[in-house]
Amino acid sequence: MSLALWGCGSKPEKQEIEESEEVGITNVIDKVQDMAKAAEQSQKNANCKLEERIKRGDTLAIHYSELAKFLPNEIDGFRVEGEPEGETGNALGVSISSARKKYVKRSRLY
Numbered sequence: 001m002s003l004a005l006w007g008c009g010s011k012p013e014k015q016e017i018e019e020s021e022e023v024g025i026t027n028v029i030d031k032v033q034d035m036a037k038a039a040e041q042s043q044k045n046a047n048c049k050l051e052e053r054i055k056r057g058d059t060l061a062i063h064y065s066e067l068a069k070f071l072p073n074e075i076d077g078f079r080v081e082g083e084p085e086g087e088t089g090n091a092l093g094v095s096i097s098s099a100r101k102k103y104v105k106r107s108r109l110y
Helices: 027-057 065-071
Strands: 080-089 093-106
Touching: 065 080, 065 093
Parallel strands: none
Antiparallel strands: 080 093
16 A cells, blocks of 8 residues: 655745734734624524524523423333433524433333
């Protein structure tokens, strides 16, 4: 088996900074503030969309405790041990639930 790798191109040249371009911490801070504002606006938009969905009665994930009721209490010689676990969450206009049950091998005494 053989492997061959090729590459082409040249080393990047030094980039000159134009005199009109400022370089410094103030530019970085401004960019970070802009990014924070954009993230905040994105979250507000997502919350508005979620509120609109709720008002319309649109499909949202059911709570994990309700979802767990659809999981069987016994599967081919295994039985549920303990209480169901799970998560339900809403973020950025998405609603998600997950449910889990722990199954153990049923002993012969049952």
